[in-house]
Amino acid sequence: MVDVAKRAGVGLGTVSRVVNGGSGVREQTASRVRAAIEELGFQRNEVARALRPGKTSTSLALVLGDLTNPFYATIAKAALEVAGQAGYAVVLGSVDEDPEGERRAIQELIGRRVAGLMIVPDQGDHTFLAGPAGAGVPVVFVDRPAHGIEADVVMVDNEGGGRIATEHLLNQGHRRVAILLAPSYYTVGRRLRGYRRAYRLADLPVDESLVISLPEGSRDAAEKATRELMHRPDPPTAIFASTNFLTEGVLRALGETNSQAAVVGFDDFRLADMLPTPVTVVASDIGELGRTAARLLLERADGSAKPPQRIVLPCTLIPRGSGERPPPTA
Amino acid sequence: MVDVAKRAGVGLGTVSRVVNGGSGVREQTASRVRAAIEELGFQRNEVARALRPGKTSTSLALVLGDLTNPFYATIAKAALEVAGQAGYAVVLGSVDEDPEGERRAIQELIGRRVAGLMIVPDQGDHTFLAGPAGAGVPVVFVDRPAHGIEADVVMVDNEGGGRIATEHLLNQGHRRVAILLAPSYYTVGRRLRGYRRAYRLADLPVDESLVISLPEGSRDAAEKATRELMHRPDPPTAIFASTNFLTEGVLRALGETNSQAAVVGFDDFRLADMLPTPVTVVASDIGELGRTAARLLLERADGSAKPPQRIVLPCTLIPRGSGERPPPTA
DNA sequence: CTGTTAGCGCCTTCAT
DNA sequence: ATGAAGGCGCTAACAG
Numbered sequence: 001m002v003d004v005a006k007r008a009g010v011g012l013g014t015v016s017r018v019v020n021g022g023s024g025v026r027e028q029t030a031s032r033v034r035a036a037i038e039e040l041g042f043q044r045n046e047v048a049r050a051l052r053p054g055k056t057s058t059s060l061a062l063v064l065g066d067l068t069n070p071f072y073a074t075i076a077k078a079a080l081e082v083a084g085q086a087g088y089a090v091v092l093g094s095v096d097e098d099p100e101g102e103r104r105a106i107q108e109l110i111g112r113r114v115a116g117l118m119i120v121p122d123q124g125d126h127t128f129l130a131g132p133a134g135a136g137v138p139v140v141f142v143d144r145p146a147h148g149i150e151a152d153v154v155m156v157d158n159e160g161g162g163r164i165a166t167e168h169l170l171n172q173g174h175r176r177v178a179i180l181l182a183p184s185y186y187t188v189g190r191r192l193r194g195y196r197r198a199y200r201l202a203d204l205p206v207d208e209s210l211v212i213s214l215p216e217g218s219r220d221a222a223e224k225a226t227r228e229l230m231h232r233p234d235p236p237t238a239i240f241a242s243t244n245f246l247t248e249g250v251l252r253a254l255g256e257t258n259s260q261a262a263v264v265g266f267d268d269f270r271l272a273d274m275l276p277t278p279v280t281v282v283a284s285d286i287g288e289l290g291r292t293a294a295r296l297l298l299e300r301a302d303g304s305a306k307p308p309q310r311i312v313l314p315c316t317l318i319p320r321g322s323g324e325r326p327p328p329t330a
Numbered sequence: 331m332v333d334v335a336k337r338a339g340v341g342l343g344t345v346s347r348v349v350n351g352g353s354g355v356r357e358q359t360a361s362r363v364r365a366a367i368e369e370l371g372f373q374r375n376e377v378a379r380a381l382r383p384g385k386t387s388t389s390l391a392l393v394l395g396d397l398t399n400p401f402y403a404t405i406a407k408a409a410l411e412v413a414g415q416a417g418y419a420v421v422l423g424s425v426d427e428d429p430e431g432e433r434r435a436i437q438e439l440i441g442r443r444v445a446g447l448m449i450v451p452d453q454g455d456h457t458f459l460a461g462p463a464g465a466g467v468p469v470v471f472v473d474r475p476a477h478g479i480e481a482d483v484v485m486v487d488n489e490g491g492g493r494i495a496t497e498h499l500l501n502q503g504h505r506r507v508a509i510l511l512a513p514s515y516y517t518v519g520r521r522l523r524g525y526r527r528a529y530r531l532a533d534l535p536v537d538e539s540l541v542i543s544l545p546e547g548s549r550d551a552a553e554k555a556t557r558e559l560m561h562r563p564d565p566p567t568a569i570f571a572s573t574n575f576l577t578e579g580v581l582r583a584l585g586e587t588n589s590q591a592a593v594v595g596f597d598d599f600r601l602a603d604m605l606p607t608p609v610t611v612v613a614s615d616i617g618e619l620g621r622t623a624a625r626l627l628l629e630r631a632d633g634s635a636k637p638p639q640r641i642v643l644p645c646t647l648i649p650r651g652s653g654e655r656p657p658p659t660a
Numbered sequence: 661c662t663g664t665t666a667g668c669g670c671c672t673t674c675a676t
Numbered sequence: 677a678t679g680a681a682g683g684c685g686c687t688a689a690c691a692g
Contacts (some may be wrong), residue, residue, distance in 0.1 A: 040462075041461070041462030041463055043463070046441045046443065047377060047381055047387060047442065048381055048382045050377045051377055051381055057377060059421065059442070065409070066407065067397070067404075068400065068403055068407050070400065073400075073403040074397075074398055075399045076397050076422070077396065077397040077398050077424060081426075087440070087640075089421045089422075089423070089442060090422050091419045091421040092406070092410055092420050092422050093414075093419070094411065094414065105414075106421065109419070110373065111373050111374055112374045112376040113375060113376065113377045131371065132370070133371050248600075248604065251604060252604055255604065270600070270601075271578065271600075271605070274578065274581060274585070274605060275601070275605065275606075276605070277602060292413055326442070
């Protein structure tokens with residue numbers, strides 16, 4: 001920048017003014033500066049800019065799990081879009097590993113002085129973010145709230161979705177509806193509540209042997225569990241898979257055993273409509289999750305001090321076939 | 331950091347030494363400094379660090395298209411992993427839009443003084459990266475080379491993959507193999523070459539009416555084209571879909587028309603093995619694409635001045651059923 | 661209007 | 677082994 005100033009024969013401050021707002025500079029001078037900028041191929045150094053007192057950088061951080069999961073990828077894409085339009089870059093922290101890994105990643109990002117964090121939190125404790133380590137960086141949690149800290153959250157109506165899915169099956173006469181649960185996710189817990197709620201509203205008892213807590217959230221785990229489930233003397237007539245990966249496993253197991261059990265999945269997925277029996281799901285606008293999170297965070301980065309928001313997006317049922325199979329006796 | 335120094339009653343330089351290598355500091359002093367750091371919750375400011383003379387930041391940029399496409403998501407995840415292990419953050423530039431948008435995004439990223447760029451390039455011209463605007467930032471292209479610039483590239487063996495796919499179909503007696511092409515992608519062009527090559531090697535003529543250039547690379551476009559194809563008086567007996575999205579469209583069209591045409595897709599996709607007829611694909615290790623790109627870029631960021639590398643990853647055929655259907659007369 | 665100066669937080673000499 | 681000083685590129689504040 002000093003080079004530009006020399007080249008244009010003006011002072012440093014003038015160049016700065018031109019590069020930014022440009023207000024209060026004679027047009028003649030300004031154009032000379034612009035020419036110099038052009039010739040030298042000058043580009044403002046965002047790093048130095050972020051160093052300026054008080055201000056933070058113009059980048060946001062997004063911390064999430066496996067990008068390979070379309071759910072996360074959709075959030076990332078949407079958040080990126082909104083942030084980009086506001087002139088913010090997004091630096092990604094991927095955390096497949098332990099909760100400890102997540103914390104390290106977050107610290108890293110804070111060290112980079114990002115203007116804010118969007119976090120799809122692990123089960124771990126996030127209290128540290130409220131302390132000095134958090135450095136006062138605004139945080140928005142996505143898809144689920146975090147322990148130990150009050151902050152904005154954007155989620156989907158998991159309980160409502162779980163209820164709708166279950167009701168849909170109950171309404172068709174199913175009485176033995178199994179629910180497959182990925183381990184200890186907040187969201188999954190809420191979906192289970194919805195499941196119980198639907199049963200309660202229908203005045204029906206839940207058969208606890210049909211509430212299956214999986215050891216892991218993988219497709220294979222669901223496949224195995226489903227196979228076992230269907231080999232019981234009194235198998236369920238319908239299955240509610242609480243997660244997109246689980247849904248895949250369920251379908252695969254059912255396909256192999258040639259079972260006619262009804263299936264409803266939580267969260268839509270690509271190709272759901274192209275499987276042998278198109279899959280009924282409870283879906284929400286995942287992109288909106290990411291967009292809203294980004295918008296909220298940008299507000300905070302801009303200094304908003306509103307009380308923490310808690311935004312809940314609706315879920316809707318998309319009937320495609322697998323969820324409309326009647327129970328055998330009906 | 332100055333606070334830490336005061337608190338510990340030492341000089342600034344000492345604190346710096348402790349925070350970094352820590353060599354040449356008496357243990358007693360060091361522990362006092364560490365204590366102060368702990369108490370103050372001090373964290374090194376990466377931004378200021380990046381400002382230091384000569385050095386660049388410790389972040390890499392990754393510029394790619396739609397993260398929602400599992401292909402890109404896989405690259406991103408893998409690159410993130412490698413970069414993260416090396417202590418680098420990754421800032422994402424998503425570019426769904428025009429080539430102009432890509433250029434803007436890249437400039438943005440360079441302004442942020444990233445240590446290097448991984449780019450999955452659009453068809454546009456990338457000559458500017460070699461000029462002053464490129465600021466000498468190292469660049470690695472992923473999945474396809476760019477116009478107008480010599481740089482590292484990591485790709486898959488598109489031509490080989492196209493050949494294998496086609497040969498697989500020809501070997502089963504198919505003679506009328508259609509190929510569906512997404513518009514003007516470099517990779518797709520290479521795959522077509524492979525297709526032609528397979529025909530040539532088999533001493534068979536290509537029926538040019540079976541080489542279909544789609545107006546866009548979407549699933550819907552492929553679906554429409556396939557339907558038209560199968561309604562011709564002399565339809566193909568097999569289809570080679572040059573892209574994962576196209577494969578989906580082909581399958582959907584074939585499913586509806588109840589056709590028994592064989593299908594081979596390029597690039598594997600989730601659920602490919604769970605469709606009514608499991609899908610045969612030519613696949614490569616997409617993750618390795620991202621990992622290699624990151625590794626290459628880290629080397630460059632580290633000052634490597636080797637001549638530009640050009641790494642080509644192999645493709646293999648995964649037979650699952652759809653590609654093994656024989657032609658009707660056989 | 662425009663030039664100059666201080667200082668952001670860190671690291672790297674250079675002295676001590 | 678440690679403290680002090682200079683500079684990275686920029687902007688805000690202050691003079692002229």
